[in-house]
Amino acid sequence: MAGLNMTDVDLVALGNAEFLELWEHGYRLHPLDRALLAIRTSLPPGATTDEPVADWPLGRRNRALAQVRMLYFGPRLEGWTVCPQCGEKLEFEVDCAAIAATPLPEMERRVSARGGVYRLPTSRDLALVAGEADAERAALQLLERCTLERNMTGEGDSLTPAAIDEIAARMAEADPIAEITLGFECPVCSRASQEVLDLAVFLWSEIESRARRLLSEVHALAAAYGWTEAAILGMSELRRATYLRMVEA
Numbered sequence: 418m419a420g421l422n423m424t425d426v427d428l429v430a431l432g433n434a435e436f437l438e439l440w441e442h443g444y445r446l447h448p449l450d451r452a453l454l455a456i457r458t459s460l461p462p463g464a465t466t467d468e469p470v471a472d473w474p475l476g477r478r479n480r481a482l483a484q485v486r487m488l489y490f491g492p493r494l495e496g497w498t499v500c501p502q503c504g505e506k507l508e509f510e511v512d513c514a515a516i517a518a519t520p521l522p523e524m525e526r527r528v529s530a531r532g533g534v535y536r537l538p539t540s541r542d543l544a545l546v547a548g549e550a551d552a553e554r555a556a557l558q559l560l561e562r563c564t565l566e567r568n569m570t571g572e573g574d575s576l577t578p579a580a581i582d583e584i585a586a587r588m589a590e591a592d593p594i595a596e597i598t599l600g601f602e603c604p605v606c607s608r609a610s611q612e613v614l615d616l617a618v619f620l621w622s623e624i625e626s627r628a629r630r631l632l633s634e635v636h637a638l639a640a641a642y643g644w645t646e647a648a649i650l651g652m653s654e655l656r657r658a659t660y661l662r663m664v665e666a
């Protein structure tokens with residue numbers, strides 16, 4: 418059977434009961450695996466992908482995560498961070514619709530730099546280096562995993578930091594949303610800073626709050642009326658909210 422390409426598949430929102438199952442199954446997983454689970458469970462019934470979600474280049478994964486995010490929370494993602502210099506709260510807003518509309522990385526999925534050829538990193542690659550605490554060593558291990566052809570320029574086996582930077586820059590050109598970098602300028606101390614938005618972590622924290630909100634609504638209505646969890650989760654948002662207001666009144 419020919420696999421469907423994600424460009425042709427619209428992800429679908431889960432019902433409330435399935436949404437709670439997603440949260441439950443993801444609860445003890447690593448953030449990388451939670452992200453993959455959220456994507457897999459949002460594929461339309463019967464849909465298959467041309468390759469396992471874990472083997473998608475990160476931009477393709479982020480694109481799908483932005484789609485999942487829009488299903489439940491809309492396109493406007495708002496968050497905040499702090500200024501590394503003075504601690505001022507810095508707010509940001511990201512348009513998930515723009516991320517979801519980013520063209521998929523070139524089918525080639527390989528970049529040439531410094532005489533070597535490298536493929537674009539995937540979630541599986543990231544997972545395999547996730548245990549390495551040292552960022553430089555992790556970057557090096559990631560590159561080694563992604564090396565298709567070594568450089569023949571006689572630079573030796575060890576990649577210099579400058580070479581790693583250059584290869585990373587080529588990868589970022591080929592897959593621009595593999596890493597979503599936000600730029601800030603502090604209104605208080607004018608310090609410019611950058612931060613990477615980890616869409617997988619951000620989305621999961623939203624999934625977590627929504628799951629807890631659903632459960633607290635089930636709790637309140639079940640305690641007041643004796644209805645089953647399934648009955649309460651099956652109600653429309655509007656009906657549940659209306660009953661909740663009556664219970665609270």
Ligand SMILES: [Zn+2]
Nearest residue numbers: 500503603606
């Ligand atoms: Zn500042």
